Amino acid sequence: MQILEGSRAIAYTIKNISPEVISAYPITPQTHIVEDLAQFKADDKADYEYVLAESEFAAASIIAGASSAGSRVYSATSSQGLLLMSEVLFNIAGMRLPIIITCANRGVSAPITIWNDHQDAVTIRDAGWIMFFAENHQESVQQHILAYKIAEKLNLPVMINIDGYILTHSYEPVFIPNASKIKKFLLKKADTNTKLLDPQKPITMGAFASPNYYMEIRQKLHQDIMTSAEVIKNEYEKYIKIFQPKNRDHNNKYKSFDNGLIEYYGPPEPQTILIAKGSVVGTIKEMVDNYKKVGVIKVKVYRPFPEEEIKNIIKKVKNVAVLDKSISLGQEGPLALDVKALKATYELKSKIQGFVVGLGGRDITQKMIKDIISLSQKQSSKNIFICK
Amino acid sequence: MKSKQKKQSTNKNMIAPGHKACAGCGQMIAAKAVANALGEDVIIANATGCLEVTTTPYPQSSWRMPWIHSLFENASAISSGIRATLDYKIKHAKTKKEKQKLENIKVVAQGGDGATFDIGFGLISGMWERKENIIYICYNNEAYSNTGIQASGATPWGANTTTSPAGSGSSIDAIGSHQRKKDMLALALAHGLNYVAQTTAGHPQDIANKIKKAKQTKGPSYIQILSPCIPGWKIKSNQSIKVAKLAAKTGLYPVLEYENAKLTNVMKVEDNPLKVDEYLKIQGRFKHLFKNKRGRKQIKYIQSIADENIKKLEIGK
Ligand SMILES: Cc1ncc(C[n+]2csc(CCOP(=O)(O)OP(=O)(O)O)c2C)c(N)n1
Ligand code: SF4
Ligand SMILES: [Mg+2]
Numbered sequence: 089m090q091i092l093e094g095s096r097a098i099a100y101t102i103k104n105i106s107p108e109v110i111s112a113y114p115i116t117p118q119t120h121i122v123e124d125l126a127q128f129k130a131d132d133k134a135d136y137e138y139v140l141a142e143s144e145f146a147a148a149s150i151i152a153g154a155s156s157a158g159s160r161v162y163s164a165t166s167s168q169g170l171l172l173m174s175e176v177l178f179n180i181a182g183m184r185l186p187i188i189i190t191c192a193n194r195g196v197s198a199p200i201t202i203w204n205d206h207q208d209a210v211t212i213r214d215a216g217w218i219m220f221f222a223e224n225h226q227e228s229v230q231q232h233i234l235a236y237k238i239a240e241k242l243n244l245p246v247m248i249n250i251d252g253y254i255l256t257h258s259y260e261p262v263f264i265p266n267a268s269k270i271k272k273f274l275l276k277k278a279d280t281n282t283k284l285l286d287p288q289k290p291i292t293m294g295a296f297a298s299p300n301y302y303m304e305i306r307q308k309l310h311q312d313i314m315t316s317a318e319v320i321k322n323e324y325e326k327y328i329k330i331f332q333p334k335n336r337d338h339n340n341k342y343k344s345f346d347n348g349l350i351e352y353y354g355p356p357e358p359q360t361i362l363i364a365k366g367s368v369v370g371t372i373k374e375m376v377d378n379y380k381k382v383g384v385i386k387v388k389v390y391r392p393f394p395e396e397e398i399k400n401i402i403k404k405v406k407n408v409a410v411l412d413k414s415i416s417l418g419q420e421g422p423l424a425l426d427v428k429a430l431k432a433t434y435e436l437k438s439k440i441q442g443f444v445v446g447l448g449g450r451d452i453t454q455k456m457i458k459d460i461i462s463l464s465q466k467q468s469s470k471n472i473f474i475c476k
Numbered sequence: 477m478k479s480k481q482k483k484q485s486t487n488k489n490m491i492a493p494g495h496k497a498c499a500g501c502g503q504m505i506a507a508k509a510v511a512n513a514l515g516e517d518v519i520i521a522n523a524t525g526c527l528e529v530t531t532t533p534y535p536q537s538s539w540r541m542p543w544i545h546s547l548f549e550n551a552s553a554i555s556s557g558i559r560a561t562l563d564y565k566i567k568h569a570k571t572k573k574e575k576q577k578l579e580n581i582k583v584v585a586q587g588g589d590g591a592t593f594d595i596g597f598g599l600i601s602g603m604w605e606r607k608e609n610i611i612y613i614c615y616n617n618e619a620y621s622n623t624g625i626q627a628s629g630a631t632p633w634g635a636n637t638t639t640s641p642a643g644s645g646s647s648i649d650a651i652g653s654h655q656r657k658k659d660m661l662a663l664a665l666a667h668g669l670n671y672v673a674q675t676t677a678g679h680p681q682d683i684a685n686k687i688k689k690a691k692q693t694k695g696p697s698y699i700q701i702l703s704p705c706i707p708g709w710k711i712k713s714n715q716s717i718k719v720a721k722l723a724a725k726t727g728l729y730p731v732l733e734y735e736n737a738k739l740t741n742v743m744k745v746e747d748n749p750l751k752v753d754e755y756l757k758i759q760g761r762f763k764h765l766f767k768n769k770r771g772r773k774q775i776k777y778i779q780s781i782a783d784e785n786i787k788k789l790e791i792g793k
Binding site for chain 1: 598
């Protein structure tokens with residue numbers, strides 16, 4: 089255990105994962121991660137190629153090229169940078185490249201903001217990436233290691249989301265698994281089945297698909313993302329056995345249920361459930377302790393959407409409040425929409441309401457959580473912005 | 477998405493027949509010369525465009541070398557990543573033989589003029605700035621051919637394209653393209669490239685020689701190949717070689733090379749160089765210029781560009 093800044097914890101983890109090519113472009117609040125990684129290289133503590141990109145678009149393309157030639161790769165970005173990457177992100181998934189990037193989540197301009205929300209990540213949720221969201225430093229370390237295992241096993245890209253500033257710039261005690269243990273946990277090159285560019289065995293990647301082929305290729309990508317949920321659960325179990333006997337809990341009023349896709353914290357028979365992702369779940373857990381019948385679901389994996397898990401927990405619950413740090417402008421919070429879709433599919437009786445919170449770094453206070461709990465038990469209306 | 481190559485046949489063509497390019501496509505003639513000169517020890521990153529679309533209809537591929545297409549604007553950055561992977565592998569090679577083998581592999585990025593002059597330019601600049609050992613080839617057909625012959629930064633003065641159409645109006649718009657053609661060679665030289673060359677699809681042997689030189693160059697190199705497009709230039713399918721040669725002979729598109737920032741080779745034009753009319757009049761894209769006074773004024777201006785090239789490069793003897 090060491091007390092580390094969130095960014096540094098990630099940088100150490102990445103160093104221990106031993107990528108071969110890193111490329112990045114600076115943007116607040118991602119900067120500390122990529123600065124640390126450059127420093128490790130400069131100090132001979134790491135041997136990856138560190139390619140200075142002239143934009144995030146280039147950084148994403150550079151790691152795509154490196155991955156297509158067989159490298160384990162890494163990049164990190166935020167907000168405008170993620171949006172600038174977006175064309176490449178779709179392409180990476182379609183090409184089935186096992187690429188990992190960290191998104192230090194930040195709101196999107198305009199107005200320009202450097203502070204946290206989830207608008208950047210949710211905007212590219214349809215790109216074909218597995219998307220993790222971390223609550224705290226330890227979980228982000230865990231998710232980065234898991235990400236490489238899952239990506240290289242399934243040839244799917246994985247994005248780990250961590251709340252900008254709240255996690256990137258804060259200090260917490262955290263345990264970083266060492267390089268040799270990580271190596272044992274991850275796949276050996278020989279055990280991956282990624283096809284790669286090699287003059288010995290020439291292949292063509294990124295061919296042009298006519299309507300006769302395109303749809304099945306996309307369907308396969310979707311199916312593989314859906315079935316990745318099982319792999320994530322299995323790998324999570326293995327991870328916990330090897331590295332981390334128990335997740336760091338803020339206290340122990342309730343015992344958490346955690347399968348890698350979601351965590352449930354709260355009483356066994358709640359009347360009200362809050363659903364959220366990322367660091368705000370820490371605040372919610374503290375609130376939950378003050379109630380008898382309120383629990384919280386933390387969505388750890390946003391894509392593939394953990395439909396079964398969430399449905400099973402909320403099906404007997406009266407009130408469900410979904411917190412989004414983002415909004416599909418002109419509709420409502422994207423996570424709220426996902427949860428509401430379950431109501432129709434499974435004919436749930438629960439009342440599900442969406443709340444938009446914490447945009448552009450707005451603090452989410454205990455009072456707000458309290459208000460959300462009581463609102464969810466009362467009225468029913470769309471697009472509730474909880475600003476104060 | 478990965479597709480299977482056609483089985484290597486006995487001949488040495490690195491681009492297999494059966495591609496979907498127009499008959500007589502100048503870009504295809506040039507690309508074959510490039511691929512054959514590159515040989516087997518190469519990895520190619522190709523931009524979106526006619527060459528990509530016509531050679532890789534999934535699940536088939538004409539390429540007998542490792543080849544990747546990602547997007548329109550990022551062939552350069554994709555190749556940077558491939559380069560970084562090879563560099564990493566070279567540093568960690570276990571034997572001398574393995575190291576040698578890896579060192580022999582050339583990384584090539586290629587694309588059309590749209591991918592190069594316009595949408596991908598920033599990424600090319602980044603690649604050059606990093607001084608990576610990558611050959612970049614631009615097949616310059618002076619328009620966005622794949623999307624229906626729209627104007628690009630490489631479209632020459634007076635050319636009729638679908639977004640710089642010749643018209644009947646009185647403004648300058650009516651002459652067709654009237655933007656200054658971007659000087660990519662100068663931009664390449666400004667990035668400090670050790671090998672910068674220009675040639676045409678009408679000179680396949682020269683293409684092969686230039687590829688060989690670029691292969692020997694340490695660091696980035698840039699080769700731009702004028703590649704006549706049948707529907708784009710509105711020429712007959714048996715005219716692409718002839719038109720490309722005329723471009724060089726009139727001095728409009730000199731065949732030349734710069735090594736270590738010095739002009740080392742340039743193809744001379746004849747004593748009485750052909751007038752640009754000879755080049756322009758066989759191409760439908762310039763037809764409107766021959767129809768009225770204002771058009772003829774443009775031809776004069778185009779002639780002055782050729783004259784200046786001849787004078788500046790001292791290729792008129
Ligand atoms: C970001 C993006 N914008 C536009 C396009 C559409 N597009 C595909 S190919 C092309 C033109 C290619 O022109 P060029 O690079 O000159 O190659 P050519 O087809 O002429 O060989 C365009 C505009 C695209 N694929 N991606
Ligand atoms: S449109 Fe032009 S560049 Fe494209 S295949 Fe035909 S001739 Fe070649
Ligand atoms: Mg073109």
